[in-house]
Amino acid sequence: LLAFQDESSRNKLNRLVHPYLLKELKKQIKKLSHKKELIAIDAALLLDWNLDKIVDLVLMIHASQKLRLKRLSERGISKKDALARQRQQLSYRQFRERSDLVIFNNKTPEQLQKKLEKIIKKEVIQKIDI
Numbered sequence: 001l002l003a004f005q006d007e008s009s010r011n012k013l014n015r016l017v018h019p020y021l022l023k024e025l026k027k028q029i030k031k032l033s034h035k036k037e038l039i040a041i042d043a044a045l046l047l048d049w050n051l052d053k054i055v056d057l058v059l060m061i062h063a064s065q066k067l068r069l070k071r072l073s074e075r076g077i078s079k080k081d082a083l084a085r086q087r088q089q090l091s092y093r094q095f096r097e098r099s100d101l102v103i104f105n106n107k108t109p110e111q112l113q114k115k116l117e118k119i120i121k122k123e124v125i126q127k128i129d130i
Helices: 007-033 065-074 079-087 092-097 109-128
Strands: 059-062 101-104
Touching: 059 092, 059 109, 065 079, 101 109
Parallel strands: 059 101
Antiparallel strands: none
């Protein structure tokens, strides 16, 4: 995608799309927050938008760079484009510093699901008092 190759293009796209996405996300959170249920937000820009300040728990799901590149390749994204996208993101260290927990996702989706279920039972339910 051109937006990940050129900072000017990316900034234009972000100015157009991000306000709408953020408004819609906050609207959905408000709509669901009165229910005593878990709300999970899968948003790559959660930290960029400073939403870590309004959520109860930030989980970082991390995989090795080699595996991330492989998975993106399987979706038709070239290594060059994948690396360009990566350069636009916060570093691992920045994500780690602002996350409550890190989950390593170097195996199957089923294994990730099991890890998430354990965390929800152990950490999330206790923290948000569902």
